[in-house]
Amino acid sequence: SAVISQKPSRDICQRGTSLTIQCQVDSQVTMMFWYRQQPGQSLTLIATANQGSEATYESGFVIDKFPISRPNLTFSTLTVSNMSPEDSSIYLCSVYRPGETQYFGPGTRLLVL
Amino acid sequence: GQQLNQSPQSMFIQEGEDVSMNCTSSSIFNTWLWYKQEPGEGPVLLIALYKAGELTSNGRLTAQFGITRKDSFLNISASIPSDVGIYFCAGPQNTGTASKLTFGTGTRLQVTL
Numbered sequence: 188s189a190v191i192s193q194k195p196s197r198d199i200c201q202r203g204t205s206l207t208i209q210c211q212v213d214s215q216v217t218m219m220f221w222y223r224q225q226p227g228q229s230l231t232l233i234a235t236a237n238q239g240s241e242a243t244y245e246s247g248f249v250i251d252k253f254p255i256s257r258p259n260l261t262f263s264t265l266t267v268s269n270m271s272p273e274d275s276s277i278y279l280c281s282v283y284r285p286g287e288t289q290y291f292g293p294g295t296r297l298l299v300l
Numbered sequence: 301g302q303q304l305n306q307s308p309q310s311m312f313i314q315e316g317e318d319v320s321m322n323c324t325s326s327s328i329f330n331t332w333l334w335y336k337q338e339p340g341e342g343p344v345l346l347i348a349l350y351k352a353g354e355l356t357s358n359g360r361l362t363a364q365f366g367i368t369r370k371d372s373f374l375n376i377s378a379s380i381p382s383d384v385g386i387y388f389c390a391g392p393q394n395t396g397t398a399s400k401l402t403f404g405t406g407t408r409l410q411v412t413l
Binding site: 229 | 333340341342343344345348388393399400401402403404405406
């Protein structure tokens with residue numbers, strides 16, 4: 188299993204500002220991902236956080252808006268840049284171990300005013 | 301892209317009733333996963349299915365991998381109040397592994413006493 192923590196758990200931000208979300212795993216994992224869950228919606232994959240290299244983004248998501256860092260095998264950050272109210276969502280990190288399953292963090296609830 | 305549609309969208313049932321929900325896809329999946337998300341939490345894996353026709357149980361939960369590989373069903377027997385939450389099906393995005401996931405639209409379950 189994997190224990191995942193995220194900081195902050197929630198935040199209220201003003202439009203035009205940026206917020207960096209941290210994801211910490213209790214053990215080394217190869218694969219880490221960032222998902223977005225808009226209000227009342229399902230989860231959508233934003234990107235794969237690659238250790239030591241640039242993240243791999245899914246269609247509709249770009250690095251300038253959602254820069255991601257992955258400095259080691261237990262930590263990653265997602266920044267939501269130049270926020271607008273449409274960015275109000277739950278942002279979740281997840282980890283995957285081959286042969287096991289995908290574990291999710293508790294999420295960061297973001298409200299942009 | 302791949303789409304997973306779940307039905308029903310929401311359910312209001314009485315404690316003790318059985319629940320059935322399903323998930324259909326426009327394309328074939330080699331793995332089906334069922335997650336539950338409770339308020340304020342990230343999704344937690346309930347059942348994983350790896351073979352067409354497979355029927356797997358986890359306590360009061362039973363899930364089946366459809367023979368066409370384009371659908372899956374989740375049943376909950378004798379529901380209790382703690383079953384409240386959103387149930388998502390999920391499948392891997394074209395990779396054959398449970399890493400990058402596509403999530404279904406979700407079924408919201410409410411249980412009344």
